[in-house]
Amino acid sequence: MPELPEVETVTRTLNIIAAGKTIQSVKVSLPRIIQKPSEPEVFAAALTGHTIEKVERRGKFIRFVLDGLVMVSHLRMEGRYGLFAADDPVEKHTHVRFRFTDGTELRYKDVRQFGTMHLFESGEEFRQPPLVKLGLEPLEDEFTLEALRSRLASRTSKIKPLLLNQEYIVGLGNIYVDEALHSAGIHPETTADRLKPEQWRKLHLSIRATLERAVEAGGSSIKSYVNGQGDPGSFQHQLLVYGRKNEPCPSCGDPIIKTVVGGRGTHYCGACQPLPKARRSAASAPLR
Incomplete structure (x- = not known):
């Protein structure tokens, strides 16, 4: 999508x-x-x-x-x-x-x-569906660190499904959530209420930066996407984790892991995105 x-x-x-x-x-x-x-x-x-x-x-x-x-x-x-x-x-x-x-x-x-x-x-x-309940625009001035934290910081749900929820932040899908979480060094199964202030700061910056780079590149043509003039995007060539299962992480060299979080295929680096100790026992097993 x-x-x-x-x-x-x-x-x-x-x-x-x-x-x-x-x-x-x-x-x-x-x-x-x-x-x-x-x-x-x-x-x-x-x-x-x-x-x-x-x-x-x-x-x-x-x-x-x-x-x-x-x-x-x-x-x-x-x-x-x-x-x-x-x-x-x-x-x-x-x-x-x-x-x-x-x-x-x-x-x-x-x-x-x-x-x-x-x-x-x-x-x-x-004032009516489908736009009435949409959340923050991540590339607009309204998307501040304070606005992000006020919507998500008290929630006990995993951070990835929260970022995919269009009632909180709009426009983010599987590709860009994986990329933003990697850039911020946050494990996708970390619950929002366990994120520290510095992690929220990094996440806020990484969401905006990831989307801005992707817009500049015309989006990602993973399957059939082209713009209205028939041109594909090129951001797929800049992806650091999404779609790179078992390839070396560009940051540390460890293999990229693919698992399932909230029903969605999820890519992350276990070294760069460690899961907080209290959550490790409940983590999903990687897909082999």
């Missing part, structure tokens, strides 16, 4: 290829993509004649800001947007087509068919 850096990259690309264009018509080929309103024909009619003013990101969601309306899109596993000439052949698994008055089309393709679109009147999108 695309995480914050990938969605941010797609959002920036959409601002280049789609902002300023006026929608002439909308064709929906897979009705379940459209979550609000429930009738695809109402969705299509509502958007007709409106201009995309800008495209923004909220967590892992894309906000198409139009004149009076906002469309909220989630790419889920493999959703992607691309700009085409209206008479270009339509690729398989293209489920929504936004035809513009200039003769181009923004097409939404989704092989796995898990993506969603919601349409709201401007401002209403923040």
